[in-house]
Amino acid sequence: MDDKARLGLNVGTRTKLARECPYCGANANHLFSRFHRGYLKCSGCQLVFSEVSINHSEAYVGYSDTYDREWRGEGREGIYSEVLNMLHDHHRELIDVGCGGGKFLVMAEGMGKVSWGVELGMNDGAWAYESVRSQIFESLEAMPKDLKVDVVTLVNVLDQVPQPWDMLASIKEKLREGGMVVIRIPNFTVHGSIHRLAAMMPDKIARRIMALSVMHQFAFGREALNRIFDDQGYTHIRYFVSVSSQGDAYNQGLFYQLGKRVMVPLAKLISALSMQRFLIAPSILVVAEKGKVKRNG
Ligand SMILES: [Zn+2]
DSSP: OOHHHSSOOOSOEEOOOOSSTTTTTOBBBEEEEEEEEEEEEEEETEEEEEEEEEOHHHHHHHHHHHHOOTTTTTTHHHHHHHHHHOOOTTOOEEEEETTTTTTTHHHHHHOOOOOEEEEETHHHTTTTHHHHTEEEEEESSTSSOOEEEEEEEEEEEEGGOOHHHHHHHHHHHHHHEEEEEEEEEEEEHHHHHHHHHHTOOOOOHHHHTTTTTOOOSSEOOHHHHHHHHHTEEEETEEEEEOOOSSSSSTOOOOOOOOHHHHHHHHHHHHHHHHSSSSOSEEEEEEEEEEOOOOOOO
């Protein structure tokens, strides 16, 4: 699969962004670019975003036409278990946004949770798990207005939607007071460094290095995420190292596989020793609550 296909969103006509942050409107500066992938960083909120933007209908086409194995949930069982293990007994009802074929929902129900899903690509959905298919909606807005849940999960979704802040606002509407959102995203600390390194290398080496990096429409450091969560009224924001997917869904080879096996345990150790201050894993979990007490970490 080439880089464009892997992005999944690189379809239709893209629009060049002005150098203005799409979130806070402050000036954004060029961060790095290589081949067809360039990124800017906002001088205000520190949001990192692709120099080309996508709109909702392009995202829709991308997701309904180009599902691959990982989106169907293959190799993601460990990640789904990790997310489900973040939940407590009182978290009984959940919505998984970007639920793909519904494998996460099936696993959640296996743990006694009641679950619903949101998935843009359900017009295809031939691979959907039949037992949960009727619980999957095309958007949060398409769900019953009075549906409220204890938890909303987003596994590798928030960095790929046109307006993550709007999505977090819609999610809050669906959460009960004290409810929790659990988000898994690529870690910009790691993937941004890979891009920076690639930007300095000759083409041949740069292509190999870039194949290891996962950056979509947005990349979030802690500062930008804390700001966005704060603005949307979330509290108790916490960060954790996340496990990697099993297998090699993107055919990146043995070196990549070994790297994942070494890096995640090392990242967990460093994270624990530093009280979650240093997160060097390829992916992280971000947890925040809909509540009254403000206590960022
Ligand atoms: Zn900004």
